[in-house]
Amino acid sequence: MSSTLGVGFLGAGPVTQAIHLPTLARLTDTFHVVHISDVDADTADRVAGRVGASSSTSADAVLDDPRVDVVAICTPHRFHAAQVIAACRAGKRAVLCEKPFATSADEAAEIAAVSAETGVPIVVGAMHTFDPGWQAATAHWGSLPQNSHTIRSSIVLPPNPRFEDFATEVISPRTSPPAEARSVEAQAALAHAGIMGLAIHDLPLVRTLLPHFDDLAVLSACALAPFGYQIVLTVAGTRVELHALISKTWQPDWTLEVYSDTQALRVEFSPSYVHAGSAVATLLTAGSAQTWGPATHNGYEGEWGDLAAIVRGEKQAPDTAGLVEDLRFATAVADAAADLVRSPYREGALA
Structure with a gap:
């Protein structure tokens, strides 16, 4: 029996190739x-060949493989829930699923129930929650969550291939940038996709700063070309601003800022696909400044490290109720933003 944990991947696209395989290396x-x-046999075979692994075009082949202790799910979002559930029922020791791990609250609740029934822990690959810089800030921010009045997530990045190519030589066809959306429904779909595909990185962090999100209200929302969003919402009296733009920028920037009357937190994250240490977090008050980071490891290593500690019994598995709430929050923001894009001038919709 191997002394290390065997990992099986569902999906061999850029996330597997440029994020997880370099991390596991x-x-x-x-x-x-x-x-x-992978559904593409050639991609599966060539990616597997890089790491000396077996390849197949069937998720069942991975789940039936006795050498697989941990299943990593890196397929399109719509397949996540069914595959997480299947991996739990296959009796694997743990599942790591890329975000979002479900596309609806009902799916998330079903996953939580199956995880509890089978005892198989689930880790969601929201890497920023595992980032040492962010974790240091949360350990020292005192009353900031209770007193924050403004939260701002700002993401300005070039298209993914720039950073994918820094990490590895990606095997698979490049996807074309989305065509300019002209219809209202297309704009709404882009706003929804932006939240579930990009803002989803930071929304679990935002939720840690909110007592609840029962009174969530989206005040303004629009999709940005070529891909992005600008959304303003209020939750429990706190203003939340979400901005993202994927363009040809040469200077990437990914920041999360939190403000109260007496404190300000700024967290600067590395772009996705960049393996260059942790975020840098700075907490300011009127009389002091504290900075954490960059640590030598990033959130990608953090999530895999936590998963290993959970399997070894050294750490508790994530609370599935919390994962469900993260998903509920993300879908509530995405659904409300898309609805507002569809009906931007309805009475009371705009701030």
Whole structure:
């Protein structure tokens, strides 16, 4: 029996190739990749060949493989819930699923129930929640969550291939940038996709700063070309601003800012696909400034490290109720933003 945990991947696209495989290459004392599946047989075979793993075009082949201790799910969002549930029922030791791990609150609740029934822990790959810079800030921010009045997530990035190519030579066809959306429904779909595909990185962090989101109200929302969004909402008296733009910018920026009357927090994250240490977090008050980071490891290593500690019994599994609430929050924002894009001038919709 191997002393390291065998990992099987569902999906062999850029996230697997440029994020998880380079991360696991730094964690060979804990993990080894044994099986990679993808609907494209050539991609599966070539990616698996890089790490000496088996390949297949079937999720069942991975789930039936006795060498697979941990299933990593990196398929399109719509497949996540069914595949997480199948991995739990296959008796694997843990599941790591890319965000979002479901597309609806009902799916998320079903996943939580199956995880509880089977005892298989689930880690959602929201890497910023595992980032050492962010975790240091949360350990020291005192009353900031109770007193914050403004939260701002700002993401300005070039298209993913720039950073994917820094991490590895991606095997698979490049996807074309989305065509300019002209219809109202297309704009609404883009806003929804932006929240569930990009803002989803930071929304779990935002939710830690909110007592609840029962009174969530989206005040303004629009999709930005070529891909992005500008959304303003209020939750429990706190103003939340979400901005993202994917363009040809040469200077990437990914920041999360939180303000109260007496404190200000700024967290600067590395772009996705960049393996360059942790975020840098700075907490300011009138009389002091504290800075944490960059640590030598990033949130990608953090999520895999936590998963290993959970499997070894050294750490508790994430609270599935919290994961469900994260998903509920994200879908509530996405649905409300898309609805407002569809009906931008209805009475009371705009601030």
